[in-house]
Amino acid sequence: MKLQSLVLATATAMMMTTAFAVPAGTWTLGAGAHGVVPKSDNGTLLNGALSVDVDDDIRPTLTGEYFIANNVGIELLAAIPFHHDITLTDAGGNQIDAKTQHLPPTLSVQYHFDNSMMPMNIKPFVGVGVNYTTFFKERIGTGDDLELDDSVGVAGHVGVDIPFAPTESFRIDARYMDIETDVKLNGNDIGSVDIDPWVYGVAFVKQF
Template identity: 75%
Template sequence: MTLQSITLAVITALGMTSAFAVPAGTWTVAAGAHMVDPKSDNGKLLNDTLSVDVDDDIRPTISGEYFVADNVGVELLAAMPFHHDFELKDPTGNTVLTGKTQHLPPTLSLQYHFDNDMMPMNVKPFVGVGVNYTTFFKERVSNGADLEFDDSVGVAGHVGIDFPYAPTESFRIDARYMDIKTDASLNGMDIGEVDISPWAYGVAFVKQF
């Protein structure tokens, strides 16, 4: 699913009326874990002489959502720092340098939750769009050079399904797309852009208040 299709689904959903809605004023908290899976081909550095390959990682996550209208919520996602190993490769595919970085990707989204009565087994799908802010820290490379990644701001998309098993409790599976691109510098010199732009796949326990 592309970010454009997620956006279209949100716009369509916001125009629907609801007979069995999550009422405005409701809070939910979701605690779980996500795997951040960066896109392939993460960019070229140093005038296209080095390619970047960024690894995935899994960390605990937590989100809070407040329903500003029936079935329409504003959600903030937070997480423990994600740790990523990466490789810099020459044009022949040989690894020239290896490195590590950590990042925090807080994400704010506007979401629409579809009504249970419209779905089999009372599952509750949802879609959302928003903005992601990612800050990087503890960057390092194997040769000891001073590597820095700039903070990133980009669009984000969210799709998922809640499986209720009690009146105020659900099990959630979801997927998020995050547009994460960061300018890299080595020993103070700009060397190009790293395009991580991952999908993040997660599970969580959801509690409604």
């Protein structure tokens, strides 16, 4: 009886592990929204004459992930353009308003943990990859020509999938993106801005 119980328990555990693993060849698509929250100190321009503050923004996002091995996926994050107001402040407290839009596509390699021991079948995951951010439609209140160069940097990703159907989940996640852009005013280099945001999101994820 003990042997039979052991065999049954082992078989059950194997079935559970197989059930919770995401097999190679699986696709997932996610639709949701993410908020880009830049760090509080975004640097200075004109040799320290202007401090820089970049505000937050929330936009709809899409993700697609292909599993190249069991529980190991390659994910691409895409979004509609994020809009950011930028405040430039001099030593006397005078402010100049600027703004920009950007797209931050991010490609990550991710590992999804089997969740047989997690409550509610929650499936956590971690990832690391590369972010490419391109800026456009830059504006500055002085009417000068403002330009922000594109940025390439590392990105980290953590999150959990909470299933509510066999192939459907609710996702909560957070990313850190290394985003630094060189700034030009009327074609002249005036410094760089460190945005380095945390990106928080929720999404509906469908598995195929």
